[in-house]
Amino acid sequence: MPVVELSYSRLQKLIGKSSKKQISDSLPFLGLDIESEDKDLVRIEYSPNRPDYSTDFGIALGMQGLLGIKTGAIKLKIKKSKQYSINVKSDVAKIRPFVTGIVAKNGKIDDKTIKQLMAMQEDLHFGIGRKRKKSSIGIHDLDKISFPLTYSTTSRNDKFIPLNSEKELTITQILESTDVGKDYGQILGNSSKMPIITDSKNQTVSFPPIINAAVTTVTTKTKNLFVEVTGINKADAEDMLSVVATILQSAGFSLEEVKISGSKNSTPKLESKKMTVSTTLVNQILGLNLNSSKIISCLKKSRLDASLKGKDILCIIPAYRFDIFGPMDLVEEVALGYGIQNLEPALSPSQTIGQTNHVSQNLKFLSQVMVGLGYLEALNSSLTSKRVLYEMTNRNSSKIISVRDSKSQEHTILRDSILPGLLENLSKNIHESYPQKIFETGSVFSEGNPIDEKISFSGISAHQDANFTEIKSVLQSGLKTGFDLEIQTKTTSHPTFEDGRCASVLVNNKTIGIIGEINSQIIENYKIRVPVVGFEISLSDSILKSV
């Protein structure tokens, strides 16, 4: 979840009539989790579907609604203008086809505002921009740019001074030597043509989605901003622009239109959308009995506009609320406006009779039987390592199923057997008193269609007098009591077991597992100083369902 850092005092100023306590108590009910607090500073986790909460300006808008200080939708006031335009050339179509933008004038930009805007930009890039791949933003000092602009492509040898640099770099140098170039260069692939926004004096403004030119850097002296958003999809780019426009307007800027034309591009409208929701749906889903005017007031507290239209409620949804897909989202907006703390849990009687799954029921019984035989239940991960599964026990590792890019060396492959994990457990307990007897039931994995998952059951016993007879007795009694099964054993050999002390386990002439005394070399590998005996059998569906 993304995190935004803000100050209570600044938030209070933005919200108006509110106390610090009121704000901190209400934050969770906007869906914002307080991660940590330090006096005036507070770090807040917000949901990725609400990019408007990436700044204190956006959070203030939501909080005004929830506290009833200002309700209803935020309307963007965008002044029509012919002064600003971007002409798009068709050569960008194959690499990053869309650009959109807006001008924001006469704002006050202090350090804190710059910090909030930078953080917003980062979060938008990471979240809805999908690490700048889908869409990305450039924020510029308007007064350093001569309109009209051109969005086109250029060669990798083209040069300009990028942000945070003092000298000219070629595009190739930017991609190879700057952090942002290295992080995001792969978005542009290996095309020889690179997207570029230039102004009427042919000065580079931006190299999207990588970096702005240094000349348009925003400082505390900046009064007027130009924002461009580029992307691979027009609607996504405009969604992102709508968030930035809403935030800038609430930060005190006056918005002005930027005309966009050429190669399937057009001037963004950033219009609200209309959607209806029925009072029946709201009450049915929430389990409430609200009348339409209450529902309307709840929606307004969620900063939407709403009015009665016949039996339904018509909502006006500002462009930046593109997380709203349909009526169910509006039901949630009603719930938030109503206040989740005001929803009383209800317990409606069950019309159904509950039932445990027979597999878990049978496994639970088997556990009880094993406990009765003096065995302690162990639990190991099904995701384990080659060392535990194969190397320590001499088993053949030709058919391993591994996961990609595990962050933990100890969890890289799916187990096909439980016994090696139990031996590993004993090796970690050589200082505890003997006898040590443990068992485990759980899933094991093998290739096939595409993966076979079976329940396996394994037990081991370690002490000075552990021997084949003991472990066969245990398995024999366990399966007889647990599943009414009679077992036979037949001489076999297995790399984990001692030759001549190892047998296949059969039920109705079908092999279901292996039993025996563990190979002394393996016991030594594990530094265990007493004999160990064990078994592992597969509990097929036919066994588990037979009871």
Next chain:
Amino acid sequence: MSQVFHDIEKKIISSLKENSKQSPESLEKSTNLSPDQIRRGIEWLKLKDLAIVNESKTSLISLGKNGLESIEKGLPERQLLNSLKNGPKKLSDLQKQLGPVFGPAMGLARKNNWVKADSDSISLNNEPAEIPAEKIIKQIGKEKIPKEKIDASELSVLLKRPDFVIEDIVKTKEITLSDSAKTLELSDSSGAIDVEAKVPQVFVARTHPLKDTIDEIREIFVTLGFSEINGNMTQSSFWNFDALFTPQDHPARELQDTFYLDGISAKKIATPEQIRKVSDSHKKNWRYQWDINEARKMVLRTHTTCVTIKHLAETKPDEARVFSLGRVFRNEKVSYKHLVEFNQIEGVVVGKNATLRDLMGIQREFYKRIGITKIKFWPTFFPYTEPSLQTMVYNERLGKWVELFGMGIFRPEVTKPLGITKPVLAWGGGIERIAMLKYGLDDVREFYNNNLNWLRSASKCQ
């Protein structure tokens, strides 16, 4: 009521009543018990605060090889002086006569002016009566004598000479009766044993503590009318993500969060209709090119919701209460609060009258039954539910609110493509977190360490 004692204890107490300070060795003699019986008896009495054991260290001095030799032959310097009694002797003759001790003997004799040396001959100058070292050797003789009985400064000189005296540090025990024991009346009732005595620990075999919590949770949901379903841990991305309206470029689907099985794709993932409708919902709402190959990639399930949604897509019930419970996986760094593999419970209620308040009610009832009564609900976000809430529960031990289960109503974008027409209330969360509360653990890894000491002794604290 008089206390019952073991015969060994009785014998030791009686002996100490006669002779109040004794060593274990002297108790062996006076009671005719074996050293082991004495040791055990003293230990028992000590535990009952009836005997006091004073341990002290004593230094004992005895003669070494050279010291013992000196008893017969005299000290080397005395041998030297004796051989000069009959007049001066040549240095070489003395060397031959005295052998290796000549050097040190001559050194001492010259230092004390007992002899005079002129060119080649040595003569007696002034014969001492008794040298202090001789006195000590005589005093010790063949005995072991406590160090403090010997003149310390002379002894230290002798200790420096090789193998004349040996110092042994010996631990001695002195047993006395405590005040309460002195007045004890020893009963003669035979056959009685000490039923108040401490006994050795035996270990119970038991089911795994985490399994117990899992079973407890299973029982609770069964009694609330839910039936258990189960499914595979390996799932196609289609059921783990796509069917749950998680777009293919969503961060949660990246390698760094989800375990993908290396090189394994599912051939058959769902019915053609399910695939078509789910992909249409993605294309329309998320505006991107949905790729079936992405949906085929096999993952270790990141939640059990994939099992539930598959079940609902197959059965399309009008009414249902089901839950699934099992292992889920996240590609995380293992730490005291994160595991790569943990257990999750996930349940759903399907019904035309199912409401968000019902969902909250089920949570409250569940928490009540596992002993958690201080709960509240906060709004949150999940890609596949709307509205979405999370339960916060108050952890008394940590003194703060912690997040437990997440919940919500499946989005129409999830249910509609799969032909599910009635509202579906869904919730889920990790079980280890609840088990940690129950067993008072701060480190979630403890559940999978299989530390026998813990498994043998873990007891529930809630």
